Amino acid sequence: MDHMHHITNSRMDKLYNTHVKLLAFDFLNLKPNHAHPSSFSRQGTRLSRAEALGVVVWRELKPNKFLKFSIDDGTGCIPCLLWLNHLDSHYFSRRHPSDVRLIAELTKNFTSEIQLGGVARVRGKITGYRGALQITVSDVVIERDPNMEVFHWLDCVRLARLCYDTVKDVKPDNSTTHVPF
């Protein structure tokens, strides 16, 4: 049973460190995992990171603190948070100062690139804030090719069907008991 537990867990965690590509309606339906606050659950699969793409429809900038913005992919809006306090944050205090300065510079560039109407591809950690889901952004790429949106839609559908949904379908041996999270 322990062995099976391990297998099931490993399968459930298979996507844990992967940036799953989710459409907004799917993302917004992720369930917080109370046992593991840093993770969220999609049909029983634990997730911690996500990638999304959509049109920037809202932005709010607190200079040197954060940039909040939302991206709309046609199925919903995903709130995103981009921290801008790298130089002051204790979180980065152990990092190499050059790296911190570079990251601060790069995020500043992201801030200027994220403009209303642009198509942004964001990648980062799935976090919750006041009960709402959001992406704490690690990096942003502004997509210039309009076909990227269509590709993203279809890719999300394909990945959901062929990969994300199938993880939960892996049935353990009949002789063992399914162990829920």
Place this chain on the structure above:
Amino acid sequence: MDHHHHIKLSDLIQRSQPLSATSSLSSNRPIIKSPNYPSPSTTTQNPNHHLLKTLNHPTILIGTLTLPPFSTPNNTTTPNCNHFRFFDDSGCVVCCDVLNLCPKIINHKIKINAWNFIPGKFGSCKGFLEIIDLVLVELNGDGTSRFSNVDLFSMSSSEMIDGDGDDSLKGKYFVYGVLESLSPVTVVPCAVRSRGSDRSSDSKSVCGFLVKMLICDCGTCKGKDLEILLGDLDERKESGSSSSSHRFIKPMIVYFCGSASAWHAVITRMIGKVFVVSGLKKKLVYIGKDESQLMYVTKEKVVLYLPRMPKHVVGPEKIDVRGSGECGCYRGTVTGSYMRGMVIELDREVMLLLTEKQFRVPHSLRVGAIVSIKNVHFVNPRFPWTRVLILGACFRTSITVEVFSPLETGCYAISHSQSLIEKFVHSLCFCSRLWMLLLITTLRRKFAGILSEKEILGTRNREGLAQKFASSHLPLSAFRCRNGVFMDFCKHDSCRCGGNTLCGHLKLVVPISNLFSHCKVILKQNFLEKETRYEALDTKKIHYSLSCGGIIYDLSAKRIIHADHIGVMLLGYLKISSSGRLQLVDATGEIDVALSNLPSNWHCNKMIEIKDFNITMEIPNDNWNQKPLRDELFTCQSVFSTSPPMKDINRTSYLTCTYNNLEVVNPGSTSAVKCIGNFQVFDGGTFHLLWLMHKFPIINVFQGEQVNSNKMSVFAEAVVLPWVLLSEKDSDAHLHLHSCDRLKKTHAYVVPADKEIGRNENSESVTLEKCNIHKLMRKHANANSTYAKGGDFSSGFLHTYSCSCGIQNSFESRCPFQIPCKITGKSVINNYTGLLKCRDFKEKTPGSCSMLARTVLLEFNQESLSEYQALKVHNYYMLKDCQQDLSSFKEGIKLLISSGMHFWSCSISCPEILQESNSVSSVQSCHSNVKKNEELIKIDTYSDINISIPCSKNYDKFDSEVSSSIGRPSVLLEGGVEEHNCKRARISTSCPSPEISYHDQVLPEGHLTSLHGLVISVHDTNESYFPAQAAHPGARPHPVLLQGKSSICIHVVTDNRNVKISGRSYKGAFPAGIERSVRATFHRILELNGRNDYMLIPASFVEIDSSTPLKNKFGDGDGYTSPEAAPLVPNSEILVTENQPLQLHCRVLAVYVLVLEKTIKSISCDPESFVDIKLAGFVLDSGTSSYCCWANHETAAVLLKLRVEKCEFKSCNANASKQSRKKEACGSTIQRLHKILQKYGRIVVKNDGPVHDSLCHDLTISVTSEKIISHSDENILRRLILNSCFSTVQTVVGNVMDDNSTKQLEKYLAEYQMNIPPLQNIWATGVHQMDPLSEARNIFQGLASTN
């Protein structure tokens, strides 16, 4: 002296043998003045050059050396040979050249101890003597003045002046200075005004040369008393004073004319020396219409004074040779002479251009000689194909031979003609001139035996191919203004005769055989470099096991080289070989051409020019180390010398380009050499519509016997559709006025249709049709009145027809007899309207009818092969009715296609549907539209004619009727399999003819299909592809299936599955370019028992999809791409297995490790080659999993954004400019990296942080040298790594690393105290930018098929 043999000139001339008499130059006798001979090995590596035959005993010549005869020019514009003359008492005279000439020996008897003799005709002389060492036998006059330390020579006559030389001192002006440069001897017309008459003048030619001196402007020199100056010089020598009050700073030109012009050869050797010239007069010389120059001109009595000491020699100016046209001196060994001496190769790397016809070059400028060239322009052209230093000789240049050649090589002798091409060459700047000379050489070689010399070079009055071709390629900046010797010499600095060095646009035209040898060298160099790189991981022996059991080694030697990389363009004739392949042919060889977008109206046997192409070369692995590498790159000498033979060229090499990149060159045209395309223009008429079912490959060997290529026929199968197209030209300007007439004419067209319909006894339809046409006429007239008021005709026309659909519907529901249409296309110049008219149908039930299509066999003979070549299977074609009456043809008949018959490729579309497709609003509804749109775009690309049916219902009706006639599915989707006419095409074991006995031979059974997909591997196989058939154990395959040289196995991805197509390879069935990564359609292949196994049969035909993008440029890692890369379906647990190639759409998440080194040797000028990425490990995230992707230089450079990938799928201007900006950014990063690596040697960057977040890098940067890396350099590296994580989705092709490779990698990483991360390890073989649109389509089709 007694032991010396004395030989006479007459004996030498009589022997007519190149000889050398240098035995007297023994070691016992120190020869101070004679420089050492260059050893033959250093002078030239040409094995054809032998040492001069040396007389084995000291042999002397005794005679007199004279100046060249002073020619009194009459009508000649250039004087004759201006070499010294030597004669002896035998009465013979020869041209000669003397080492270390002392003017004293002129006109005196000398004894020549060491010499070379080269027989030949040199003007009036019959030989050329190179005097190495001599002694003066007797002195007629001592040649000195009363000033003991000053030698004086009279230049006025051939006699030396008396010792007193009083006369010489009486000259009005003299100059004392140092000689800087001198011009060649020229003859200029001169008007001499006769005394007493102001207006009348005599024309007279003056022979002379200009000398530029820096003269002294001190009081003594400015004075008029030469004696004071000479006395001063003499005194200084006596007292040994080295200091001088003379300063040679004032530039002055002296014109040596008349008898003094004979002294040119002497003065040439005095460059840098100080002397005095007296007997001058001052003249204001007009060198242009408005410009005059004050110069000294020699009078009748000119005397040259040479102070013995101190010898003032102006050393070579220390110039910074940047190669931008600056003047300087060069000393080197002659290693080659090309183009009749117009190009002299020095030291095997420098090209001296001697194209000026006024220029007189010493005959002793032979291969092997050491020469000194003064005042020559250094030009370093930036040719895209090679690096070379040009020495451009201008009118100030002078050449002296310092050491005679010991080799038996010919003397320099150039003959100039008055042809147009020579004038053209002279009008070019040096870079363009060298390019032009190379072009001439190449064209002569390429078209030897095809075009005459006159056609290539032209004549005095007519331009040849070379000049026309060059004129069309050279920009205005390549030409320079020529003003003649006087102007160019006097205004040298302002003439800018160095010219520009920017000639990146000047691509080299190469013979095909040179191209092969060059590409081979490049590939080998590239291979060796990569092999070294691979050795680090010991992965060079990685091989891929294919599903069929075949093995392909990773380092298979197939490479693709882009024309831009080698900077060449091709010129040749486009022909069809006997095997049916398109080839580019010249006199040196031929190469297969994979030509996409070939229009149906092309003509073979035309001379074409191709600038943009890829060369794919495959060299067998075992061939790499056979021979040591020879330097066969595109050096100028490799082009000037003879072409390498084609015999060792592998025939698997081919050229890829699109038809749009071809330019037809017309060597016979009088004006423009190039014309765009050679399209036939559509001129209307009645056309039959055909649907091409199949093309049968050309088979050279039939049943073991070679087919005579002249009598060879090739076949295609077509369906003659029961429709004819009636077309008529619109007159745009008068359309609204003549609309009714036009429609009446349209009606007139209907008449025969009526008859035909009547013949088919369908009177009801006739009545309906007439009614319909009348209504149509009324509608159309209204529409045209709208147009007349300012409306758009085309929209009005289409609208009318669209409106008329409603009326027609009632009719069409029973039988679509005729459909109005509009005819456009690239071959249609004027507006045409048309009518698609049903020609043949039968009524099935009252009110509904079916079309009668006929299948015919088209036979193409040798003359009509180009028509056959342009045909594409499953395309519509139109054939003019007057050419062949197909209506009388019966099913299955054979139609002979003669060379005059032309097939127009046509597409049939509907604007309404096209508009609908363009306005796709949602993904869900786009499926069918995407298909149609795609088909329309595809058809439109290939077609000459587009038949546009305005009404969508008409179109649908037509399409469905045609589909049912030809039995095709409405659309053949990409990646789909079309089962081809199952009933007819099924091969079964039943014998077609009772006469043929098969005994124990069997035919495989199955359906014939057409299959379209992405080729992922092509390899030879020894495996028996013939399927075992249980019903016939032990049976042998029928011999017809065993034709062809070898068996081939092709792996294709289609419809999300891997299939294998195998069989005998028939060269005729395989177009050039069938290889990995192309999309191809395999027609009439046999589906075997499994769903994924197909077999090639003799009737199978393969077509490459023209829309397959051109392959990446050379060096993008193509050579290392895996042979079999299946698209990765997300469920990686299933598909990712060891050694399974995969393709990921992913993004870089982190860089795990990066090892950079400075490049040791770079063969390319590409800045990227300055940095060598030894190893890079990237963490990639595909959305389903993370991978650790290990990459070599090429792939890593792309992932690190050090290289901008060519955007293959889009070519809009915005993208181009963005790409150029990116390239600039890449260039600057690389430059910085290069500098960093220069400092530190090797740099290792390790990431000790978590690899799942792009912002969590914890980088450690270490260098191998003892230096400490600076903060700024460190920042550049950190920025480089962080930047690579912020990229869009890329497609990475690679292979899962097996245990052995992983172990090797582990070992390698251990050196850097690193472990392999706990991720799936992939060895990346290629990366490119993803095309979101095509990938989206693929996903959509995949999703749709799984529903």
